[in-house]
Amino acid sequence: MGECWGAGTATFMILGNICTRSCGFCAVATGRPKAVDLKEPERVADAVSLMKVKHCVLTSVDRDDLKDGGAAIWVETINTIREKCPGVTLETLIGDFQGDPELVAKIAAVRPEIVSHNLETVRRLTKQVRIQAKYDRSLSVLKMLKDAGCRTKSGIMLGLGETFAEITESMDDLRNAGVDILTLGQYLQPTPEHLPVKDYIHPDVFAELKQIGLSKGFRYVESGPLVRSSYHAEKHLF
Numbered sequence: 001m002g003e004c005w006g007a008g009t010a011t012f013m014i015l016g017n018i019c020t021r022s023c024g025f026c027a028v029a030t031g032r033p034k035a036v037d038l039k040e041p042e043r044v045a046d047a048v049s050l051m052k053v054k055h056c057v058l059t060s061v062d063r064d065d066l067k068d069g070g071a072a073i074w075v076e077t078i079n080t081i082r083e084k085c086p087g088v089t090l091e092t093l094i095g096d097f098q099g100d101p102e103l104v105a106k107i108a109a110v111r112p113e114i115v116s117h118n119l120e121t122v123r124r125l126t127k128q129v130r131i132q133a134k135y136d137r138s139l140s141v142l143k144m145l146k147d148a149g150c151r152t153k154s155g156i157m158l159g160l161g162e163t164f165a166e167i168t169e170s171m172d173d174l175r176n177a178g179v180d181i182l183t184l185g186q187y188l189q190p191t192p193e194h195l196p197v198k199d200y201i202h203p204d205v206f207a208e209l210k211q212i213g214l215s216k217g218f219r220y221v222e223s224g225p226l227v228r229s230s231y232h233a234e235k236h237l238f
Contacts, residue, residue: 008052008234009054010048010057011056011057012048012056012057012058013060014060014073015033015036015060016061018032018033018061019033020033020062020063021130023130023131023132024129024131025160025195026190033063041077041081049085053085053088055233055237056085057093058078060093060094060095062096068103069103078090078092090114091114091116091230091236092115094141095117096137096138096141098137099137101144104141104148105148107145108145111150114233114236115145115151115153116154117142117154119170120156121162122156122162122163125161138154139174139177142154142177142178151180152177152179152180153236154182155184155185156170156183157185158201158206159186159188159200160187160195167209171212171218172216175217180220182221183231184210185226185227185228203224206224207224210222
C-alpha cells in the first residue's frame with residue numbers, strides 16, 4: 001500500500017493491512033493478519049524505483065502475532081530499497097515492538113535517516129486511545145533509538161480531551177527521551193465507531209504550541225490542524 005505526497009515523497013505501509021491492535025482512533029482493520037509476504041520488500045523497493053521517490057516514509061500495522069513483531073521484514077525492506085534505489089532517504093514510522101530492546105535495535109542498526117514512533121496522545125488518555133499500548137513504553141522505545149544514534153520523531157493528536165498543560169507535559173517527556181522532531185495535528189474521527197472529537201483546536205493554539213516546542217529544544221515542529229505524521233516529511237532531514 002502506498003501514497004504519494006508530491007515533491008518526490010511517498011508513504012508505504014508494510015506487513016499487510018490487518019492490525020493486531022484496536023486503537024480507538026485508527027481506521028485500519030483489526031483482526032488476524034495474513035501470513036507475512038516474504039516478497040514484499042522487493043515489491044516495495046520496485047515501487048519506490050518506479051515512482052522515482054526521493055524520500056520514502058515506511059510504516060506498518062502492528063504485528064503482535066509475530067515473534068519478532070515484523071522486524072525482519074522491516075530490515076529487509078529498508079536494505080532492499082537502499083540496494084535498488086541509491087540516494088533515497090528513509091523515514092520509518094514504527095510500532096513499539098512491545099518495548100523489546102533487541103527488536104528496536106534491529107531497526108536502529110540499519111540506520112534510517114529518521115526513525116519515528118508516535119506517542120499519539122497524552123499520558124492520561126493513553127489507555128483509552130491506544131488500548132494495547134503504554135505511554136512509558138513508547139517513551140522508552142524513543143529513548144532506545146536516540147541512544148543508538150538515530151534521529152527521532154514523534155507525533156501527538158489533539159482534540160481528544162487533553163489539556164494544554166498535558167500537551168506541554170508530553171512535550172517535556174518527549175524531549176527527555178531525546179526526540180528531535182515533533183508533529184502536532186487535529187484528531188478527526190474516521191468513523192462513528194471511533195473515538196469522538198472532543199475539541200477542534202484553533203490554529204492560533206497550534207501556532208503557540210509550535211513556538212513552545214521549539215523553545216523546549218525540538219529541532220523541528222510541525223503544528224497545525226492538517227498536520228499528520230508524514231506532513232512535510234522531506235523537510236525534516238536537517
